[in-house]
Amino acid sequence: MSTFTLPSTDPPCPVHLPPNLTQDQLLNFPAFKTWSTTLHDTLALQTTNPSHEFHKTPYKLRSLTIQSADWFGPADKKRLGFLKLQAEITNDQDAYLPGSVFLRGGSLAMLILLQPDDAPEGEEEKEKYVILTVQPRIAAGALGFVELPAGMLDDSGTFAGGAAKEIKEETGLEVKGEELVDMTAMAMEGEANAEGLQKGVYSSPGGCDEFVPMFLYQKRVSRGELEGFKGKLTGLRGEGEKITLKVVKLEDLWREGVRDAKVLAALALYQNLKRTAKL
Template sequence: MDPTCDISFAPGMDPAMHARVLAAPHFRRWHEGMRARFTLRHVMVRDAVAFGPTRMGFILVEADALHDGQPVPGLALLRGDSVSVLLVLKCPGYPDRTILTCEARVPIARPDLLALPAGMLDGGAFESTALRELSEEVGADLRVHERDLVALTQVWLSPGGCDEAIGLYFAELHIDEPLARRLANRQTGLASEHEHIRLHVIDLDHLPHIGMTDAKTLLSWHLYHARQ
């Protein structure tokens, strides 16, 4: 039996997107999980957005599904998993510091969200994605290796509406003060993805007091301190 026989696409969706949705790793993982853990009667793919010719982005689905014979809410935004890194900068004569990115976030209508460096997996592993994002968002002169990354936890961010799980890591790095000064207020990001990022270097103990931020930033800080 075709495992995709219970899937249809909303009228008006670009037919060229159908195969890309069905092949997307985050869609396949979600669909297999639904078939394994629910009575899945049907999935309607309402819309999908691709990020370039090879990268599938957001997929909006509506599942007709039962659990213990009862219908469950079925609307979900599928976007795949992500990773973030709490960088703990250790420099002689200074308190521990960390690096935050400041960038625009349209979903919350904020042009200046302070948060930890992070990025989407796009089919890669947590560790390799973390290193890639740090290079893009912080800079290659801050040398972070896979052996430096320590896992804190993995959590779902908004399981009532989105499939995204995030792997939280930290890395303790011994640096000199000239590098710390070069990092402060550095502008980074990929212009091809319309990323315009400014780095903030702050005392680690000041992180809970930066104002409203996202869950990964506060949770990483608390989990890191719980390990000390």
Template sequence: MALRLLPQSSASSLASSQAKKLSSRRSLRRTICTAMSTESSSSQLPHTITLPSRPAEPVHIVAAPGVSSSDFRRVKKPCKRVVLTPPVEVEDSRVVNGETLRNAIESSLFKQWLKNTETGILANGAMSLAQVLIQGVDMFGKRVGFLKFKADVIDKETGKKVRVPVGRLVLELPAGMLDDDKGDFVGTAVREVEEEIGIRLNPKDMVDLTAFLDPSTGCRVFPSPGGCDEEISVFLYRGHVDKEVIMQLQGKETGLRERGELIVVHVVDYENLWRVTADAKTLVAIALYEMAKKRGLLPPC
């Protein structure tokens, strides 16, 4: 379960992000060329994809053992060269057939992720995409519906991996997963704010905005109930602090590097926050806060 925290509307309102907003770049026409060997079913089927902007950095794509191949027949003959949208090296495990892997690589989902990655986190040359592990492919008929994979994006300076779910940098609020089944939502929210922003909060001052929802909802928010059972709680913290103190947080690099977190704090005016983020959870937090304030449900500050 993920947690979100939303600051109060004020001159010193603070929003954190996991990255800086990227300047737009001229889109480039990309091609991905993949080739598949004719070796037997017990051997690996190599692929190669190379991003146009990084021809010297091949990306290895590997299918995880155990990925279902029941919907596909094994390829018995050489695969013709396929033109896609960026080029990488792919390896297929002996459990997964080549057709499954090729469907994943050629899907619009994967190509869009590659595009986001190339124009996003890889744009400044500080990181490289080393490998992609295909863990699962769900087909909707002949179309790839869901694609689960793990990407190894390496920070060239430190040699460590960073997490990049959407392939680009997104402005969002501090968030974290529950580490156990105890359900300590408040404690987790406070810990994440300290780790991701660098400030300490008093748990007693946290306001659970999702608690104002009708009991029939379970007082939780489902970001995408049609595709995932993830549920979140949204918290508000209100306090008074000098503007100079808040502005000192601008551009601060935080996050746990051992967990692959790459976070840059951004101070954003609350009135403009809804326009500068693509994070649905942030927008949900704003809506809950505004409605709770309108209904007079918020406790006195």
């Protein structure tokens, strides 16, 4: 196990690496850069803000131990995917904060609403349908987990660009970034965000850094096109994605996708943005 000192830390923070990870690989991993920058800025708030709860006895990052690193893709194009780390964070009175972290970075989720182009006027909401994906999710012990189309953030350039890319891969729909609405960002307009958190939903902040911006895409389609999505096989099969599409009524979404936190978050955002006339 090799060790280096994390830049710009006071006191100096040693980082212990596993054999399959180098200093440069860690420091260039987008998820680690986002997480470590946010943590650094948040810890600094303790000393700069006299009214902070921990101002008198601020917590400090003492050390990081990278316990494991998982790599994705073929041997010639491997990319760092997941990290498991332990952060030692204590104050001068030896009180500590839990620091076990599963680091994977941000993801995207898409609420895709399709409406038949012959839907009766005045009944638009009743005639809206949602595309869900059904796929193996081994972490849940499932071979047919029902959820919103989603994917990890990559180098697409923008959140909207990444969402458009994932929609195409998972549903076959050609979508332009400007056609998408970032519901999470819209709901957070005017929010005080002193800790610099990402504009996304954190589904498990007790142990995972993942944040998920929720995008909305709406389109009018023929009933024939709508039927064509039912049971459609999609996904990047070469990367282990085995996805079947499921189409449900918007009014039934809360029940059909109740196990998926992304479904419930996206539905709550959609309904309340509609209620407040922001959509």
